[in-house]
Amino acid sequence: MESDAESASELLRRVRSGVTPVPVIGVTGSPGSGKSTLVDALIAVARTRGLKVAVVAVDPSSPFSGGAILGDRIRMLRHHADEGVFVRSVASRGALGGLSRRTMGVVSVLEAFGFDLIFLETVGVGQSEVDIASVADHTALVLTPGGGDGVQAFKAGIMEIADLLVVNKADLPGADTLVRELRAAQSLAPHDEHTIFAEILKTVAAKGEGVEGLLDAVFRHREKLGEAGVLKRRLERAKFEVGAEIQDRARAVLHGASAESLRNVAEGRTTAAELAESLLNQARR
């Protein structure tokens, strides 16, 4: 599925038919905010409840540069002998926002294999926060005190896309201030009687504190969504996949533009729109 092999689409067709959707929980936030530690703690809690857990950690770097991937692997390694846990790091390969349609294929396979919960960890840089919200059923944004995270989340419009706002490292000073800032930001954001505000939760992932509560909040959010809400999220995911497919193709079409045709645009003999139109037409034939 990850390597986009010929057989992948047939496999995808099969794993997606008749599978009961399981919660896909997106975990995003700045590097170092404690996402991996939190997911690791969530695994432990979920296991005590008898739930089988899969984790897909999307790393924006190459699979060979080590760093974050290695750290995540080592941390979650304590679960390696547990057959109810599966952890997979995937490189984003420069895909927009780090999430690719291949990643969605991987999620579907895990769903078909009977995992009860699927975590999707992505580094929150730019577009990926928005992407994660469109592919996950439940998006948890991990923030830390004292990092100006609250203000930044508000500015970047991330508040609206998060279903759960997790103030991690609540053992450090400033956690309550951040919670207050987030509350204030929520009350200022446009809302009506139908708005479901993101729950704000404090955790100390490193000690497992507040993690039970976080998992409960995920299930509460699922209840609020209801069947219709979950279906809506699935449709968003499908839309993301189709969009990613279109972008891949557009890139390939652009790649086929000759230097001469580009020079014509640069020097005003053709407009960008005209060249785009003709490239798309050529690709159709």
Ligand SMILES: Nc1nc2c(ncn2[C@@H]2O[C@H](COP(=O)(O)OP(=O)(O)O)[C@@H](O)[C@H]2O)c(=O)[nH]1
């Ligand atoms: N003080 C404190 N440190 C934490 C907490 N959770 C994680 N950390 C530390 O923060 C660092 C980054 O954690 P990591 O999970 O790798 O962050 P990620 O990059 O978001 O996945 C590690 O050194 C963790 O031990 C916490 O609740 N309190």
Ligand SMILES: [Mg+2]
């Ligand atoms: Mg991590």
